[in-house]
Amino acid sequence: xxxxxxKELRARYGLTQSDLGxxxxxxxxxxxxxxxxxxxPSITLALKLAKxxxxxxxxxxxxxEDGNEK
Amino acid sequence: xxxxxxKELRARYGLTQSDLGxxxxxxxxxxxxxxxxxxxPSITLALKLAKxxxxxxxxxxxxxEDGNEK
DNA sequence: ACATTATGTTATATAAACCGAACATTTAAT
DNA sequence: ATTAAATGTTCGGTTTATATAACATAATGT
Numbered sequence: 001x002x003x004x005x006x007k008e009l010r011a012r013y014g015l016t017q018s019d020l021g022x023x024x025x026x027x028x029x030x031x032x033x034x035x036x037x038x039x040x041p042s043i044t045l046a047l048k049l050a051k052x053x054x055x056x057x058x059x060x061x062x063x064x065e066d067g068n069e070k
Numbered sequence: 071x072x073x074x075x076x077k078e079l080r081a082r083y084g085l086t087q088s089d090l091g092x093x094x095x096x097x098x099x100x101x102x103x104x105x106x107x108x109x110x111p112s113i114t115l116a117l118k119l120a121k122x123x124x125x126x127x128x129x130x131x132x133x134x135e136d137g138n139e140k
Numbered sequence: 141a142c143a144t145t146a147t148g149t150t151a152t153a154t155a156a157a158c159c160g161a162a163c164a165t166t167t168a169a170t
Numbered sequence: 171a172t173t174a175a176a177t178g179t180t181c182g183g184t185t186t187a188t189a190t191a192a193c194a195t196a197a198t199g200t
Contacts, residue, residue, distance in 0.1 A: 002114050016176060030158055032178070039157060042187085043131050044072050044110040057127045061113050086146060100188055102148070109187060112157085 004061045007035040009053040024048040074131045077105040079123040094118040 010020050010031075017028040017035075024045060034041055034049075041049070043057070050057045080090050080101075087098040087105075094115060104111055104119075111119070113127070120127045 002117075018176080026157095027159060028177085029160085029179085033158085036178090040112040040114040042110040042157075043113050043116040043127070044133065045157090046113040046116070046127075047072075047131065047133050051133075057113070057116075057131075061117065061127075063114065063117050063121075088146080096187095097189060098147085099149090099190085103188085106148090112187075115187090 001064050002037060002040050002061060003064050004034065004037065005055075006031070006049060006053070006060065009055060009060070010035075013053065015052075020049070020052060023052045071134050072107060072110050072131060073134050074104065074107065075125075076101070076119060076123070076130065079125060079130070080105075083123065085122075090119070090122060093122045 006020075010017070015023075017031040021028045021031045025048070026045060030041075030045075033039055046057050046061055050060045053060065076090075080087070085093075087101040091098045091101045095118070096115060100111075103109055116127050116131055120130045123130065
């Protein structure tokens, strides 16, 4: 299962979902979906997000094995 | 532009595209497309690839700004 | 020479990411 | 209390990731 710290880091930098979306060229809905964990963004977007949030992809996104991984 | 070291690391570990595909649950064609840089995999797949290739996502995939970034 | 295995490549199909717009709810400011 | 900004959420659409299958070629082994 994919987890992430986008919401936490976005808050830390005082960015709105719209702000962050503009920085990485996606809509605020896309940011919202990612924060909710509703889908797995492309690595390109993940890299852009990490850059905007001044971290790296490994710290932003990770896989957690809880119970069911195929 | 998205770059990666999948082909290089796969060779280093003596894995075929099929082998790697099986390890991360995609087809060999998907691995081939990624190696050719023809698309940007999901972060979930990128994380699995990094794990299989004993590295981290940052070292496996990166963005290179050559001329045109939108 | 023949068989097998790995890779390159292309075509069609499906699933998932992402957009744009809309409307509702929450939060913050005045 | 009212307004505005931020977020939640949903819907119908387009684009892209990924699957499956097929065929071709190169490399390897016998």
